[in-house]
Amino acid sequence: MDRKTIYFDHAATTPVSSEVLEKMLPYLKGNFGNPSSIYFLGRESKKAIEEAREKVANAIGANPREIFFTGSGTEADNWAIKGVAYSNRNKGNHIITTSIEHHAVLHACHYLESDGFEVTYLPVDENGLVSPEDVLKEIKPGTILISVMFANNEIGTIQPIKEIGKIAKDRGIIFHTDAVQAVGSVPIDVNDLNVDLLSMSAHKLYGPKGVGALYIRKGVKISSFIHGGAQERGRRASTENVAGIVGLGEAIKIATENMEENNKKLMSLRDRTIEEVLEKIPYTRLNGDRYKRLPGNVNFSFEFIEGESLLLMLDMKGIAASSGSACTSGSLDPSHVLLAIGLPHEIAHGSLRITFGKDNTHEDIDALMDVLPEIVGRLREMSPLYEKVKRGNQYV
Numbered sequence: 001m002d003r004k005t006i007y008f009d010h011a012a013t014t015p016v017s018s019e020v021l022e023k024m025l026p027y028l029k030g031n032f033g034n035p036s037s038i039y040f041l042g043r044e045s046k047k048a049i050e051e052a053r054e055k056v057a058n059a060i061g062a063n064p065r066e067i068f069f070t071g072s073g074t075e076a077d078n079w080a081i082k083g084v085a086y087s088n089r090n091k092g093n094h095i096i097t098t099s100i101e102h103h104a105v106l107h108a109c110h111y112l113e114s115d116g117f118e119v120t121y122l123p124v125d126e127n128g129l130v131s132p133e134d135v136l137k138e139i140k141p142g143t144i145l146i147s148v149m150f151a152n153n154e155i156g157t158i159q160p161i162k163e164i165g166k167i168a169k170d171r172g173i174i175f176h177t178d179a180v181q182a183v184g185s186v187p188i189d190v191n192d193l194n195v196d197l198l199s200m201s202a203h204k205l206y207g208p209k210g211v212g213a214l215y216i217r218k219g220v221k222i223s224s225f226i227h228g229g230a231q232e233r234g235r236r237a238s239t240e241n242v243a244g245i246v247g248l249g250e251a252i253k254i255a256t257e258n259m260e261e262n263n264k265k266l267m268s269l270r271d272r273t274i275e276e277v278l279e280k281i282p283y284t285r286l287n288g289d290r291y292k293r294l295p296g297n298v299n300f301s302f303e304f305i306e307g308e309s310l311l312l313m314l315d316m317k318g319i320a321a322s323s324g325s326a327c328t329s330g331s332l333d334p335s336h337v338l339l340a341i342g343l344p345h346e347i348a349h350g351s352l353r354i355t356f357g358k359d360n361t362h363e364d365i366d367a368l369m370d371v372l373p374e375i376v377g378r379l380r381e382m383s384p385l386y387e388k389v390k391r392g393n394q395y396v
């Protein structure tokens with residue numbers, strides 16, 4: 001990074017770690033062969049892909065034959081949802097998901113609704129938790145798929161995946177989980193959890209952008225999504241992103257091996273930030289479950305301010321974080337996740353997500369706490385509502 005930045009947005013993306021880059025480089029240069037070619041260079045690429053497949057499989061307790069590489073986490077989600085929907089249409093047209101999924105799942109479901117499928121979007125409680133009983137209640141004879149994310153990218157809440165997996169398994173319904181935020185942060189065993197399909201992405205765990213994977217349990221009926229060549233055993237065509245796949249394999253391996261140690265550090269940063277912010281800044285709430293949450297995630301709502309202004313002012317101090325507004329879509333609508341946990345629009349607007357990574361330090365939090373209370377205070381000075389509260393009028 002040229003300009004000195006304190007980076008607090010690891011849920012958005014992470015840098016490629018030097019260990020991962022080292023493993024990738026040979027496949028961008030000398031070992032550039034097409035994995036489908038039968039000569040030495042091609043075979044070397046093929047071997048690298050199969051080694052990566054093994055690493056990914058090991059990280060989630062799967063068989064390497066059940067791992068299929070994709071072009072992203074978004075593609076893995078789209079494949080899981082549309083692939084199951086279209087190949088199981090003879091059994092029914094009903095899908096159960098939640099109202100706090102990533103747009104890769106939500107928009108795939110909206111698309112299916114436009115094509116005759118029926119989708120139930122489960123509500124969540126005030127901490128963002130899905131209730132397994134709610135899943136059970138919504139199941140009907142035509143239910144062909146349940147898709148519940150492992151951990152939420154905005155508020156960090158970790159869902160009761162094992163309970164939901166058991167419900168799905170007992171009724172013979174295919175169960176997909178978007179584990180893009182969870183892989184490498186939460187121990188995962190697809191057999192223990194009864195998960196049938198699981199989405200991953202490399203760039204959320206110090207791998208490269210533009211590569212992901214979908215775990216597909218042996219025997220699950222799912223149609224192909226990208227048609228063309230015979231790559232990925234004929235199920236996902238196109239010449240493989242060899243370097244990217246190698247990067248994903250190495251990144252998952254490293255993240256899984258270092259999970260415990262990393263999490264201990266992330267949780268100490270997280271818990272300190274939660275305590276200090278709640279103590280030093282009044283009219284603030286923590287979004288997401290206090291304990292069932294990703295080790296590196298904090299998400300606050302500050303009443304009487306706009307998250308966008310807060311982000312810009314933090315940026316001027318060299319701090320990169322995220323807010324709950326869907327700024328990617330160019331709109332300033334508050335996040336669907338924050339609305340789903342019951343926040344009123346104006347409070348959802350004033351939110352801040354900080355997601356820690358392996359290179360953050362307590363000095364980074366010192367720097368944050370040096371400026372955050374003051375910035376929030378200054379923004380509140382501009383709010384007419386806050387004026388009223390300060391004058392002792394009742395909060396309206």
Ligand SMILES: *Cc1c(COP(=O)(O)O)cnc(C)c1O
Nearest residue numbers: 072073074102104153180181201
């Ligand atoms: C980032 C993310 C995705 C999308 O992954 P890409 O590789 O960026 O397409 C999907 N789901 C969740 C929960 C994410 O955080």
